[in-house]
Amino acid sequence: MFTLAMKESHQPRVNLPFLLASELEVLIDCSYSGALPLSWSCVFEVTSSALQLQYQPALSLCLDFLQQEINPHSCLDVASFAEAYEMTQLLEVAEDFALRQFYKVACTSKFKDLPAKQLLRYLNSHSLCVSSELVVFKAVVAWIQARPKKRLKFTKELMKTIYFPLMTFSEFKEVRSLNIWSEHNLAELYEAIFEDFCGPETAPQSQCRIYLPKQSLILIGGDQTSEDLGTRSISRELWFGNSLRNHTGIKKAMEWRRLAEMPDPGRFKHEVAVLEGQLYVFGGKKYYGTYDTLSSVYRFDPLQNSWEKLAEMQEKRCSFSVVVVDGKIYAIGGHCEPDYLESVEQYCSITNSWSANPTLPRKNDAHVAKALNGQIFVSGGLSNDYQCLASMFVYHPQTGSSYLANMLRARAQHCMEILGECLYAAGGITADDSVSVLDLLACEVYNPAANCWTAFTSLPVPHVGAGSAILEGKFYVLGGYSQEDYGDTTMVHRYDPTTQRWENVGKMPGPNNDIRASLLSLPPHLRL
Template sequence: MFTNDMVECKQDEIVMQGMDPSALEALINFAYNGHIAIDQQNVQALLIGASFLQLQNVKDACCTFLQERLHPKNCLGVRQFAETMMCTGLYDAANSFVHQHFVEVSVSEEFLSLRPEEVLELVGCDELNVKAEEQVFEAILAWVRHQREERESCLPELLSKTRLPLCRPQFLADRVQQDELVRCCHKCRDLVDEAKDYHLMPERRPHLPAFKTRQRCCTSIAGLIYAVGGLNSAGDSLNVVEVFDPIGNCWERCQPMSTARSRVGVAVVNGLLYAIGGYDGTSRLSTVEVYNPETDTWTKVASMNSQRSAMGTVVVDGHIYVCGGYDGKSSLSSVECYSPETDRWTIVTEMSASRSAAGVTVFEGRIFVSGGHDGLQIFNTVSERPHHIVSPFSKAKACFLCEVCLYFCTGAMRLR
C-alpha cells in the first residue's frame, strides 16, 4: 500500500474499513514485539485483522484457539465464520464437530436459527453421528416448530432427506405418522407410507433411492474392535469377549457370552453385536446371542435352522446373511437370512457349491462368496447372490483369514 504506486502512498491519513481499533493496535504491537494475547472477546476481531494484514501466524493461532474451544452451542457459528474467512482447516474441524455431536447441536439455538438450505444440507449428510434415524427426525421437527408459520412448508423436503425406512416400525406408526405436522401434509404422509412399505414389502426395497436405506456413518469417530470367542492355546473354545479402543490403545474384557464359541460368525446391526453359531468344543451350534454395548449384556435370540461353524456372515439392508459353513458332518451350501425386527431366520437361495471358511463380502447390494473348501478341495470359484457364478481366482484359496489359521480364528467386528 505504501511502497507501490497506489493512491494511499500519497495520503497523510488512511481510513481502514472493517478493522476493530483494539485488534489493529494489538496486531501493530505484535509486529514489533512478537507477542499477542488471544481471548474469547478478541479472537474474531484478531482473525479478521490478521487476514487483512496477511499475518498468517496470528491467523493460524486464532484458528487453533477457536478449534480447541468448539462446543455444540458454538460450532455452527464457528463453521460459518471460518467459511467467511476462508480458514479451511478450521472449517473442516468445525464441520466434523457438527457431525460428531449432531444430537447435542440439534438442540442449540444456533441450529434452530439455521436457514432452510443449511438444515437440508446437514440432515442429508452421510456422516451424522446418530444412534438411530429417529434422532434426525426429532431434530427436524424441533427446527420446524421453532418458527412454524415460516418453516412448515419446508417439512416435506426435509423429510425426504431423512432416512425414514431406517426408523423402527413402532416409531413410524406411533410417533411419525401421528405427528400433527405430518398428518396435515399429503407429501409427508406419502413418505411415511414409503417407509412403512419398506418394512412390510421387502421386495420393493431395491426401488427406493439408495441413500434412504444407507446407514449413516461418522467416519471421524474411531470405532471399537470386538474379538468374540475363539480358541485358546490348548484348543478349547472360549466364551471370552474383548474390546479394543484404538484411541486409548488398550484391550478390555466385556461380559462373556453364555456359550463358548470358536469359528463363530459375527455381525453388527443397529449398534448391536451378534454372535452366530460356531463350535463349543463338542458340537456345531445353531444358537445366536446378541450383545448390547450400552448395557454390557448378552441376550439370546432365535436360533438358525442349521448348525454351522466357519460360515460367512454379512449384513445387507439391516438383515444378517450366513452363507455355508460346516455342520459337523459336511460343508453346507445353504444360506439363511435373519430379520432383527421379526427375530426369525429364513432359508434363502442356496449357493452353487458347499463352502466352509469362505470369504464373504457385499458389493452394490449383492453378496459375493469367494473361495473356501468343502472338506475335500479348496475352491477358486466365486458365488454371487442372486444366484450366479463369476470368474474364478487364478489360484485356489480359502478365506483370507482362515487359510492361515483355519482352526484358531476368532470372530472380530468393528462396532460404532
C-alpha cells in the same frame, strides 16, 4: 502451546473489533511463555484480526484452537465463520464435525438457526452419521417448530430426506404422535408418509441410508474353510469397508469392496500397522506346516496402489503383535515352530532396518499389544506350555517391563483396542479347571489411571483369532472362529460404548480367520 480459558459463550460476534499488530504481538509473547488465553468468547475476533493483518503466528494458534477444541455447540459458528472468510480447510473440519456428531448438534440452539439450504445439504450428505431415521425426523421437526410461520413451507422437501420405511413400528409411533401433523395443510403429507412406511415388504429392502466413514476399515489376508468343510484356503486379498448402511429397523451392514492383493504368498496370523498413511504387513504363516512362518515385510501405498518389499524381520514370527510408537514400529513376541518367542525388534522406516530391543519378561504368543500415551501395553496370550495368560504389563523399549493388574479372565487369540483412555479386550480363548480350551465371550476394559479391569457386555458369538479396529468411537470385532466346534464366525460385530451394546454389522466379505484389520485413508476415486 496455549492455555485455554474456556467460557460458556458460543456466539461469534458480528462486529469484529480490529486488534492492532502490537496487541497481537503481546498475545504471541504470551504463547511463547506457555499461556495464550484463547477462549470461545474471543477466538473469532483474534482470528479475524490475524487474517486482516496476515499475522501468521497468531493465525496458526487460533486455527489450532478452532480445530482442536471444536464441540457440538461451537461447530456451526466455526462453519459460518470459515465460510465468511473463505477458509476452506476450516469449513471442511467444522462441517465434518457437525455431520458426524449430528445427534448432539441437532440438540443445540444454533441448529435451529440454520438456513434451510444448509440444513438440506447436511441431510442429503453421505457423511451424515445417525443411529436411526427418528433422529433425523426429530431434528427436522425441531427446526421447523422454532419458526413455524416461515418454515412450514419447507416441510415436504425436508421430509423427503427421511427414510421412513427404515423405521421400526415403535419409532413410527413417535412420528405419528408429534403435534406437527395438526397443521391442516400437512394432513396430505402425513398420509403419503404413512403409506410409504406401510408399503410393500420389497420396498424397504431396496432402501438404506448410506454413510461414508472418514477412514476406511481395511481387512488384510487371513484364511477360511471351504463350503464343504474339506479344505482351507489362505488369502492375499485386501478388502475395505466403503460405507455403512442402515436398513430396516436395527439392521445394519458394511459395504465391502476389494482394494488390492498382497504380493505372494497369502498369509494369516500376520500383523499390520499404519505409519504416515501407508499400510505395513509383517510376517505370519503362508501355510499350515512347521516351516511356513514368514519374516517378510511389505508396505502398501494406497495413493499409488503399489507394494514395496522392505527389510525382513530378524526373526520369523506368527501370532505376534505390532505397535507404532514415536514413528518406530515394534514387533513383539510370537511363535516360530517349535519355539515361543520373547524377543522384540524395532523397525526404522528412514533406514529400512531392524534392531533388537530388550526381551519380554516371558515367552509369549497369541497376545495383543497396543500403544497408549507412548506406552506399550501387552495383554494375555499363551505361555510356552500352551497355558492361557491373564497377565497385563507395560513394555518399555529402553528399560524392560512392568507388570500391571491381571485381567479378570485368562485369554489368548483375543482382540484389544484403545477407546478413549482405556483398553477394551474381547473374545479369544480361555481354559477351564480341567484345562480344556473354551471360547471366551466375556469382555473387559482396562483403566490405566486406576490400574483395574472391569467387565462389559459379552460378545453374542465366539470370535477367536478375529480382526479388530476402532472406527469412529466404536469397537469392531471381525470374523474369527469357534474353538469349540471349529466353525467359522462370518459376522462383524461392533460395540457402542454409549449404548453398551454389541451390534451385528453384517457378514465378512471373504476370509475371516486370523485376519488383521486396520484403518486407512483412501483416495476419493476408490470410494465413488
